[in-house]
Amino acid sequence: MSSNPVRAEHGDDASCGRRHHSDVGPGAPPAALEILSRTFGYARFIGAQEQIIAHVAGGGDALVLMPTGGGKSLCYQIPALLRAGTGIVVSPLIALMQDQVDALRQLGLRAAFLNSSLDVDQQRRVEQRLLGGALDLLYVAPERLLTERFLSLLDRSAIALFAIDEAHCVSQWGHDFRPEYVRLDILHERWPTIPRIALTATADTPTRNEIVARLQLEQAERFVSSFDRPNIRYRIVEKQSPRQQLLRFLREEHPRDAGIVYCLSRRRVEETADFLCAQGFNALPYHAGLEARVRQAHQAEFLRGEGVIICATIAFGMGIDKPDVRFVAHLDLPKSIEAYYQETGRAGRDGLPADAWLTYGLSDVASLRRIIDSSEAEERFKQVELHKLNALLGLCETTRCRRQVLLDYFGETGSRACGNCDTCLTPVECYDGTVIAQKALSCIHRTGERFGASYLTNVLLGKADARMRRFGHDRVSTFGIGTELNAEQWRSVYRQLVAAGLAQVDIEGHGGLRLNRAACRPILRGEQRLDLRRDPDRKRAPAERRASAAVPTDAEAKALWERLRSRRRALADAQGVPPFAIFPDSTLHELVAYRPRNREELARIGGIGVVKLERYGDAVLAELGAHEAEHGRPAHLPPLPAEKLRSERERERERDA
Structure with a gap:
């Protein structure tokens, strides 16, 4: 990847549709719409973009929560063009800055970045352009921004606004915490009159409150858009043979598409990338254990190539601007609903159909619980992490529309069933599972609360082997009492019992199940009914299959x-x-x-x-x-969209009105 931030100068103020601060105020919406049309090539704003832009361009602070692909960047880019000075964008990932700047230069904007990939002369040229007012937008990492040298440079520059991207990084309870973000309150203390806009796609209510407190945004206007990404289809399946399941998913639905496959461990990342390459896919690994130059090369190939699959740990993806990611697949359970939402949100940023596909089993729960328990965090933090893991299990085992569960988690209640997730496309039947649950829970107890779901299933089905006979479990009262269900169905029951908090995975042993005695006592006594889901046979569910959205079929x-x-x-x-x-x-x-x-x-x-x-x-x-x-020309083409580029006289009439 080239490191030259000033390869070309494109356009002047007029070509960019730039307006100065004197135009901000009552004329801001028409001026903003003109920039949207002439510079970015779009006819209208979506959602709250116009209100956010008018507010920030007028000098107000803002906290913006908007889903990935919802147009967050325009909310600070256009105000930076409307106001005098340079927009300073705080971005956490150095590796992505050049692609962000390249895209802006393609639009004719005067954009640059400052980071360690530049040599001293290149950095000096960017600094001179900043001091000379020759930049519309400058991207900088928080580590550099917080140096006294850079702060002094800003003191001598004309600043239009500060944009703090990926603002959830300020939260110590979040999944992407960056300690440098905690110190960004210096922007308000040192430049109290310059507007700040903090943006994120992922923040529940506690995280929002922490962003406000740590960044001193108490007086900021909050703009909370819907978290819904209707173009993404959510699917969660039982983990059986995960790599073969992934291969079937890719071959049937995304044979030539770009996508991301997330794995929990570095070893699984490497093995999955090798497996997909052997099957004819262009797959590359990405994790923190690779050399920095290898990671950069793989990320560059993913961003600049077509049909490239990245197999990665969660170290990959924040700030990824690639709009044509057609799928995000998880071979292991993510750590929380926030992490799941953030990671799946990297699919379909262009608004075209995309897939979020996840396979999970109780072994994932054991692995994540072990990670939480072995961390050096204080007990209060561990309890928060366990709560988030339990919420994610609830999403995996829900009988409701998965999108409704996701939106509920972020405080967006009252949404309708989406019709674009597996539980909507293949509705889940519920049944009175009280007796089934009693058998499953009793089997945990009779075998000593030491064994996993597969072993317990064999006991219930009466499938004795040498190990079972050695422990004498072929003679317990629950041996062979569960033949009304097959092995796959019993594994589903045990996952649901864990998700319901009636049993838990023993992280000190080898993933065995233990009873939550207080919670399961009413079930075992027959005092409380328990409804369970009957998993549909998704192998026979053609409604959930679809061809890639990226390529026309005609x-x-x-x-x-x-x-x-x-x-x-x-x-x-x-x-x-x-x-x-x-x-x-x-x-x-x-x-x-x-x-x-x-x-x-x-x-x-x-x-x-x-x-x-x-x-x-x-x-x-x-x-x-x-x-x-x-x-030849097709006989029936739709009429062209309404004209975007209006005459100056038409724009003046709009302003007068």
Whole structure:
């Protein structure tokens, strides 16, 4: 990856649609909409973007909670362009800054980053551009920002705003805690009049309160968008043969797509990447045990390639801007619902359909409990972590819509069933499982609370082996009393009992199950009914299968799609940037759908602003024209979207109104 942050200067204030602070106020929405259209190539704001932008551009502080792919970056990029000075963006991951800056330069913005990947001369040039007011946005890691040298540099610069990205990193209860973030309250203390905007996609109520307290955002306006990502399909399956299950999922639904596979251990990461490569996939490992240069190379190939799969621990992914990740798969249970939401949120940032697929078993619960118990954290922290793990088990074993459970966890109640998760597509039947639970719990007790679900299942099914006979468990009262269920169904029962808090995994032994006596006593006595879920046979559930959303299915449209992708790749390679920095997949889909024939029509495609129209318009139109000459023009095309680029007179009329 090149480390030169000033490879090219693109555009001036006019080409960027930049406005100065004097325009902020009543005229902010029209000015912001003009920047959105001319610079970013979109016709309208989504959700609360416009209100956030007007508030921050007017000098207000803000805490923004918005799902990944919901357009958070525009909430600080556009105010930085509306206000005088440079927007300072605090970002936790040095490795991603160059791609973020490359994408902004493709839009004609004056962007740069400062981090340790630059040599002294390169850093000095960026600093001079900051001091000279020649930057719209500067990305910096919190470690550098907090140095006295950099703080002094900011004292001598014109600052438009401070954006604190991934603000949940300030929370010591979170899954991505960064100690440097705790000290970012210095921004308010040293520059109290400069607006600050803290942004995150993942924060429950305690985390939000901690962000506010630690960053001194008590007076900030809070903008909490829906956490829903309706384009993501959630699926959770029982872990049987995880790598084979993953292989079947990829071959049937994502044979050529980019995606992320998360594993709990470094060893499993390496083994999974090797396995997928042997099966013909382009898979790369990523974990903290690899050399830094290897990690950087693998991350760069994932970001700039197409159809690359990263197999990773949770060390990978925060701040990933790649919009065309079509799936996120978990081969092991994540640590919490927050971690699950954050990690699955890296799929489908472009708004196109994507999959979140997870396989888990009780062995995962034992592993995570062991990690929590063996940590050096104080007991109060461990209890919080156990609570979060139990909430995640509840998501895995729910009979409700999984999206509803996710949204409830983040305080967003009252949502309807989504119709786009496995429990909606293949509804789960419940039954009175009191007697079944009594048998399962009694078997734990009769065998001494030392054995795991597989062993207990064999006892219930009456499948004796030498080990069982040695312990005498072929003679206990629960031996052979559970033949009404098969082995898979009994394993499901035990997972549900753990999720319900009636049993727990013994982390001191080898994952054996122990009774929670106070909780299970009413069940064993018949004083309390317990409903259990009857897992559907998902192997026979065609409703949950779907082809990749990335490639059109019609042969003629697919040919154009591949032609445009090839040209995009050539343009990206020539400049050393990721393909999505040229155009995201969503723009290619619109080109295939609408078939613009001239620059005026091309300007009405989403993601094509003034600078990209000037740079790439002729190349795109040439490809569209060549395809039409070979294949003809489809008879029925939808009408083009409403025109984005309005005349100055029309904009003045809007302002006057």
